[in-house]
Amino acid sequence: MMSREILTTLNKEIEDFLTERGAIRVGFATLETLAGGPPSTDLKYVLPEAKSAIIYALPLDRKKIRDFLAKKEHYKAELDDKKVNEKIHENNKELAKWLQEKGHNAVALKNNNIYRTELKGWKRDMHPDISHRYLAAVSGVGSFGWSGNIGIKGFGTAIMLGAIVTDAELAPTPRIPPEEGFCTNCKLCVAVCPAGFFDAREEIEVIIGSEKFTYSKRHDKFRCQLVCGGFAGLHKSGKWSTWSPGRFKIPDDDEKLFPVLADAFYKYTKWPERKPPGGVSNPIAPDVKLRMTCGMCQKVCTGNEEKTRQNYELLINSGCVIQNPDGEILVLPPEEAQEAFDALPRKHRKLYC
Ligand code: SF4
Numbered sequence: 001m002m003s004r005e006i007l008t009t010l011n012k013e014i015e016d017f018l019t020e021r022g023a024i025r026v027g028f029a030t031l032e033t034l035a036g037g038p039p040s041t042d043l044k045y046v047l048p049e050a051k052s053a054i055i056y057a058l059p060l061d062r063k064k065i066r067d068f069l070a071k072k073e074h075y076k077a078e079l080d081d082k083k084v085n086e087k088i089h090e091n092n093k094e095l096a097k098w099l100q101e102k103g104h105n106a107v108a109l110k111n112n113n114i115y116r117t118e119l120k121g122w123k124r125d126m127h128p129d130i131s132h133r134y135l136a137a138v139s140g141v142g143s144f145g146w147s148g149n150i151g152i153k154g155f156g157t158a159i160m161l162g163a164i165v166t167d168a169e170l171a172p173t174p175r176i177p178p179e180e181g182f183c184t185n186c187k188l189c190v191a192v193c194p195a196g197f198f199d200a201r202e203e204i205e206v207i208i209g210s211e212k213f214t215y216s217k218r219h220d221k222f223r224c225q226l227v228c229g230g231f232a233g234l235h236k237s238g239k240w241s242t243w244s245p246g247r248f249k250i251p252d253d254d255e256k257l258f259p260v261l262a263d264a265f266y267k268y269t270k271w272p273e274r275k276p277p278g279g280v281s282n283p284i285a286p287d288v289k290l291r292m293t294c295g296m297c298q299k300v301c302t303g304n305e306e307k308t309r310q311n312y313e314l315l316i317n318s319g320c321v322i323q324n325p326d327g328e329i330l331v332l333p334p335e336e337a338q339e340a341f342d343a344l345p346r347k348h349r350k351l352y353c
């Protein structure tokens with residue numbers, strides 16, 4: 001595989017283009033380096049004449065993440081997430097236009113909430129058009145952590161990925177060798193997931209372009225939908241929560257998950273509006289605004305064991321969230337939160353459990 005030193009001129013121009021716009025890593029994947037991967041590595045799905053993909057990472061604001069984990073400040077991290085998403089959208093559009101002006105076809109990918117809706121059961125399986133994670137791992141933009149999130153040394157997984165698919169011929173960049181990845185295997189991403197989405201011991205393998213990639217086995221996707229969707233957030237210890245006031249008990253048995261998710265989702269639509277207002281829509285529930293209340297597996301991980309442990313401590317000592325009937329969000333120590341919750345009007349309380 002071609003080294004970074006002998007990348008083509010076009011590669012270099014693209015790398016400079018994205019670096020000037022905030023990218024901390026830029027990589028390139030081709031039909032060859034993606035061959036034999038899962039369907040979401042098939043670039044021709046979005047551009048039949050595709051030859052290459054460009055993938056890059058932008059960092060999230062770590063101070064805002066720490067305040068989010070410590071439950072000092074919810075909205076600023078939510079806004080940063082939105083801003084970085086918008087920046088990616090803008091960069092992608094500009095780069096696609098720039099490539100088109102040079103005579104190439106190019107498709108700017110959305111970096112979230114795009115699913116292969118033609119597949120049966122897409123709402124459950126949520127297969128993306130193209131997997132940014134796989135592109136990033138194959139092209140060496142980052143590597144898989146135990147969580148399956150992509151991370152970079154010095155940044156951990158607190159990054160967002162952008163991608164463009166093009167018919168331009170680009171030189172591929174190599175993957176990061178497994179022994180040089182950022183992940184310290186601390187498994188704190190497992191510990192901060194109230195949904196129990198990741199297995200702590202079992203891993204899965206994905207083969208792409210004859211390279212083997214591994215990360216933790218994931219459990220039923222309804223788990224993450226329930227918590228990452230913002231409908232539930234209380235950790236089973238009862239000692240801390242995400243930023244969701246939902247207190248639904250998350251069953252250990254996957255078979256029992258769907259009724260809980262359906263009930264929680266229905267009740268979520270009756271919750272008073274959170275202040276300040278915000279949130280994003282998802283094609284699975286287009287009429288509902290979802291707030292960023294979790295993403296703890298991504299946010300906790302700095303790639304430095306000591307700092308990740310500090311983030312973990314901030315989260316597990318951050319208390320629990322409840323919501324008053326007027327929409328106000330309160331953050332309280334766990335016992336006080338339980339008392340305040342029990343004292344809420346019955347009809348309102350029933351919306352959260
Ligand atoms: S939290 Fe620890 S185990 Fe999980 S991805 Fe980060 S470094 Fe790896």
Ligand code: SF4
Nearest residue numbers: 193224227294295297
């Ligand atoms: S986003 Fe939240 S619920 Fe989903 S896997 Fe990460 S920690 Fe678990």
